[in-house]
Amino acid sequence: MITLTDVHKAFGPNKVLQGVTLTIPSGTSMVIIGGSGTGKSVLLKSVLGLVRPDKGTITLDEVDVTRTDRDAFLARFGMLFQGGALFDSLRVWENVAFRLMRGPKALPKPQARDAAIEKLRRVGLKPDTADLFPAELSGGMQKRVGLARAIAAEPEIIFFDEPTTGLDPIMAGVINDLIREIVTEMGATAMTITHDMSSVRAIADTVAMLHGGVIRWTGPVGEMDATPDPYVQQFIHGRADGPIESVR
Amino acid sequence: MIAHPLASLLANLGRPVLQALAALGRVTLFAGAILGHILRPPFYLRELGTSLLQIGWFSLPVVGLTAIFTGGALALQIYAGGSRFNAEAVVPSIVAIGMARELGPVLGGLMVAARVASSIAAEIGTMKVTEQIDALVTLSTNPLKYLAVPRVVAATLAMPVLVATGDAIGIMGGWLVGITRLDFNSATYLKNTVDFLEPWDIGSGLVKGAVFGFIVALMGCYHGMNSARGAQGVGAATKSAVVSASVLILAANYILTEVFFTS
Ligand SMILES: Nc1ncnc2c1ncn2[C@@H]1O[C@H](COP(=O)(O)OP(=O)(O)O)[C@@H](O)[C@H]1O
Ligand SMILES: [Mg+2]
Numbered sequence: 001m002i003t004l005t006d007v008h009k010a011f012g013p014n015k016v017l018q019g020v021t022l023t024i025p026s027g028t029s030m031v032i033i034g035g036s037g038t039g040k041s042v043l044l045k046s047v048l049g050l051v052r053p054d055k056g057t058i059t060l061d062e063v064d065v066t067r068t069d070r071d072a073f074l075a076r077f078g079m080l081f082q083g084g085a086l087f088d089s090l091r092v093w094e095n096v097a098f099r100l101m102r103g104p105k106a107l108p109k110p111q112a113r114d115a116a117i118e119k120l121r122r123v124g125l126k127p128d129t130a131d132l133f134p135a136e137l138s139g140g141m142q143k144r145v146g147l148a149r150a151i152a153a154e155p156e157i158i159f160f161d162e163p164t165t166g167l168d169p170i171m172a173g174v175i176n177d178l179i180r181e182i183v184t185e186m187g188a189t190a191m192t193i194t195h196d197m198s199s200v201r202a203i204a205d206t207v208a209m210l211h212g213g214v215i216r217w218t219g220p221v222g223e224m225d226a227t228p229d230p231y232v233q234q235f236i237h238g239r240a241d242g243p244i245e246s247v248r
Numbered sequence: 249m250i251a252h253p254l255a256s257l258l259a260n261l262g263r264p265v266l267q268a269l270a271a272l273g274r275v276t277l278f279a280g281a282i283l284g285h286i287l288r289p290p291f292y293l294r295e296l297g298t299s300l301l302q303i304g305w306f307s308l309p310v311v312g313l314t315a316i317f318t319g320g321a322l323a324l325q326i327y328a329g330g331s332r333f334n335a336e337a338v339v340p341s342i343v344a345i346g347m348a349r350e351l352g353p354v355l356g357g358l359m360v361a362a363r364v365a366s367s368i369a370a371e372i373g374t375m376k377v378t379e380q381i382d383a384l385v386t387l388s389t390n391p392l393k394y395l396a397v398p399r400v401v402a403a404t405l406a407m408p409v410l411v412a413t414g415d416a417i418g419i420m421g422g423w424l425v426g427i428t429r430l431d432f433n434s435a436t437y438l439k440n441t442v443d444f445l446e447p448w449d450i451g452s453g454l455v456k457g458a459v460f461g462f463i464v465a466l467m468g469c470y471h472g473m474n475s476a477r478g479a480q481g482v483g484a485a486t487k488s489a490v491v492s493a494s495v496l497i498l499a500a501n502y503i504l505t506e507v508f509f510t511s
Contacts (some may be wrong), residue, residue, distance in 0.1 A: 029388045079386045085379040099387045102290070149387075191276050 001026050002047060002157070002189070007056035009042055016042050017053070018213030024206075026061075026156075028181045029190040030201050031221070034210035035244060040193045041082055043210065044159045047191075048077060057079075060157075075103075078235035082161040082193075084142040086134035092145050093130035096120060099153045119148040124159060124174050140167045147175065158182065160192040164199050169237060176202035197236055200224075209235065211244065278470050282400055285393045295398035302363050303399070303465070304406030309411065311356045311361055316412035319343060319421025327430050339430065340437045341444035343422035348449045349509075352415040354501050357460030360407065361493040365383055365468040369489035372472025373482035381473070396469040400462060407461025408454040415453060452471050452508045460497045461505065467493035 002024040010015040016039035024030045024050040024166045032040050047058055049065060058065045065073065074161065086095050095117035107115065118126045123144040134142055143166055150158055160179060164172035176199050182188050183205075192203050202205060208218040209232050217229045224232065234242030288404055289491035322343050330336045375381050386393045419441060426432035467489045 049388055064439045074386055077386060079383070081379045083379055083473055085383040087375075087383070098389075103388060116251060121255065149383075243486055 031204035078155035084146040301400035315418035316421035319418030329360035341438035347418035353456035368468025373475030403461035403465035411457030
């Protein structure tokens with residue numbers, strides 16, 4: 001279980017998180033929605049320790065994340081970055097197998113490569129992409145390689161930062177199914193950021209909406225449509241008028 | 249409160265001094281962290297190999313060209329200066345000493361600073377702004393160890409070799425000019441070069457080279473890792489890396505020369 005309690009983060013005068021409190025039970029899929037620039041990516045990075053909150057606590061299984069053994073902690077996570085963040089000096093398969101080839105349980109190269117090709121297949125990429133460099137791929141393909149890398153070591157907890165942005169609707173469907181499968185079949189805990197309402201409905205057990213630096217609304221995905229909260233209603237229906245300003 | 253003019257002058261002087269000291273402190277901590285990682289596993293030998301190739305092998309042309317022209321110009325200048333008191337015969341030995349002690353390491357260092365500090369800073373800076381450094385962390389890989397250590401070790405090892413090559417090519421440049429333009433006899437020129445050159449003339453230059461190589465890679469990595477966001481951030485990091493590496497090389501050269509040659 002991941003809990004965030006009163007998490008604050010500012011970059012200079014830009015107060016991004018202003019008291020986020022949220023609980024993600026193990027084995028469930030939480031989807032974070034919210035306008036762009038509201039701090040969703042910063043929220044995920046705070047849990048991983050890539051961004052240091054100014055105030056508040058974040059715990060994983062009741063242990064403060066700043067007081068754990070970093071290596072053991074990170075070994076439980078996989079993360080898909082919003083921009084893919086592939087290593088452009090390494091081939092696609094080396095990116096995917098990066099973690100598999102390192103550490104005490106490192107696989108030999110041929111096995112790591114086979115495992116990488118299998119993960120690439122799961123995100124809808126052909127084996128011949130394995131030997132390309134990231135710069136030779138389209139944006140959507142890079143995103144899927146990033147996804148394959150995030151799930152390669154079969155982590156317990158996976159963060160997906162906008163997994164379907166830049167994908168065609170069919171590929172987005174494939175990725176939504178994959179994320180759902182990872183949660184239901186492998187029992188992983190997932191935290192996904194997305195703007196795509198069909199993704200939200202396909203992936204989420206629970207939904208949380210970040211707005212104004214706090215969690216504006218959170219609840220089971222089934223209750224999302226019925227909530228009277230005007231912010232949630234404006235967001236899920238994509239209306240220009242409403243309490244969320246269109247100039248932010 | 250009305251500020252005293254002297255106080256505001258002092259404040260204006262003090263602020264950059266304090267900022268410079270703070271930056272020096274951060275660089276020192278960064279260097280310390282890198283040194284602390286060098287001997288602790290895991291070792292990324294493949295990255296070290298790539299860095300050696302990038303920093304050492306591919307810098308040979310630029311270092312060689314710099315050296316040959318410098319050696320040639322040096323021969324002309326020393327000949328012109330020496331002829332004022334009938335001491336043209338010193339050309340071979342002064343060219344050799346000048347190249348080995350000063351110009352080989354300093355010009356080689358500056359050229360490598362331009363070539364290598366910039367590319368390291370741009371590469372690591374781009375990795376920083378495209379979240380590749382964050383991705384390394386989430387994949388349980390220490391970015392300092394994976395990115396900075398191989399580059400710093402490679403530059404420190406490769407620079408002395410580059411300096412030695414530059415010395416040889418520079419001396420050859422002087423010799424070429426000596427025998428074609430200055431009427432030196434080839435055998436005499438070479439004999440004078442060898443007879444008056446002492447091992448420490450060369451050794452001190454190689455030690456300087458190692459220090460300059462360390463500085464170049466350190467500045468490239470430091471500014472890359474601390475790059476601000478966006479293309480402008482990477483551009484600024486690259487510029488700072490080259491400028492700071494160059495200035496630090498010249499400053500370190502003065503200090504090392506004091507230490508090595510004044511007693
Ligand atoms: N490293 C950083 N330095 C300064 N500002 C940042 C940094 N990371 C994010 N921000 C700012 O925090 C805000 C939220 O960013 P982000 O979490 O990426 O938004 P989103 O909700 O679209 O993912 C933005 O205003 C962004 O400019
Ligand atoms: Mg984001």
